[in-house]
Amino acid sequence: MPQLNDWLNALMTDFTITVVSSAGLINEVQRKQFARAQGLARQGKPVPPMKSRLATVPVFDPSRTIHIRPISLLHAVGRITTPPILNPADLSSTWAIIRYLWAFEASDGRQSQPLVLSTIAREIDFHQKALLSDEVGMGMANYLMTNYFQTTNAIDVSIALQTPSWNLFQQYPTSPDYLFFDDPAGHVYVVECKGNQTSHDTTLNQLRRGTEQVPSVVFSDGRRAESLIIATCMLDEETYVCVIDPIDEDSDQSEFNAFQKAEKMGPTEWRVKDDEWFAMDSRLVSRAKTLVYTGADLEALGQLPLDIQEYWMRYVRRPIQKEKLRTDFGDFTGVRETVGTVDGLSIELYRGMLEELYERFSIQLNDRSEREKRGKESISAPESYANKFKELAYFSKSEESSTQVRVQSICRDGTLLQFTITR
Secondary structure (H helix, E strand, O other): OHHHHHHHHHHOEEEEEEEEEEEEOOOOHHHHHHHHHHHHOOHHHHHHHOOEEOOOOOHOOOOOOEEOOOOHHHHHHHHHOOOOOOOOOOOOOOOHHHHOOEOOOOOOOOOOOOOOOOOHOOOHHHHHHHHHHHHHHHHHHHHHHHOOOOOOOEEEEHHHHHHOOOOOHOOOOOOOEEEEEEOOOOOEEEEEEEEOOHHHEEEEEEEHHHHOOOEEEEEOOOOOOEEEEEEEEEEOOOOOEEEEEOOOOOOOOOOOOOOOOOEEEOOEEEEEEOOOHHHHHHHHHHHHHHHHHHHOHHHHHHHHHHHHHHHHHHHOOOOOHHHHHHHEEEEEEEEEEEEEOOOOOOOEEEEEEEEHHHHHHOOOOOOOHHHEEEEEEEEEEOOHHOOOOOOOOEEEEEEEEEEEEEEEEEEEOOOOEEEEEEE
């Protein structure tokens, strides 16, 4: 297992990744689309609908090299893979974070060293490797959306749009389709997340599949959620991310089915009938996800409709003792969990949320009027807190001694991740 200094270097170094969104990339993906269509036609098989109008994303065109610390990436992985209610099939929502604590190679002291996976991570079996690629791909998309598109909330597309109840059980295994937003009544992105450790050709095929899979979301006021496909490629010598914008085609304006928040109009098309209902539910799901992230499972359940509360109550863990943590950014409330390693190290994980947010989010919503009231409230962290972040949405710091290393990541969304590794 790594030494304490290796943990510190692996988690806190400013590694580099390249984010690509260029005309050349668009051409490569369109050639994949054409080859796919021709191949299916020769076999007499139908060609699936795909978004053929592709565009670059201005913030990453021309391509740019950015710095990222693995502790912040792990924070992003933990946030996006947390369901809005704890799934009985995965009784510890912390594992998506702990699982990859060892996944990144420690710094060798070079300047501008690229982010790469560790040797241990590359030697795991095929199925675990695929899961790592998927979840790191989702975390990378979350990191980019939070930092460069100012969207601090992400919820599963099917949960956001399905009625009359959210299909909460589908959140794990995680779906690659997410809605990102700062507030759901404003600009909304629908993002297809991809990841692999294989090759550029695999990345192009993932982007091509994304043009067939990424949902289109149209609101009743005429707004469209902007679609993005974000694919992360983790190679032996570098990590790069490809981002494209599959432009939605205009579709027919047939009537909505009554009494639905949203209606599925085709394999990848949703129309929101009630924008206010959608926004309210999305805010409450975001509240629930943040509460589950901090171990507040019972409080998270209290944000959901009463029929869902009654069904899922049997699966909720007994309340976990909350602990406060004071930081330069404010006071946080959260939970600590500790695991041991085979060579005698103790790894303590603390997941928390800003205390002011916890007090606001944890109110039990026992009737429809209370849900409607709370569902209209802002889910953003206080402005005085958010203003402490400058260019990036993540802040990280570390402390070390001869027997202990502590690394901490704080996000503009009001959440915190901290590891304490003790020998």
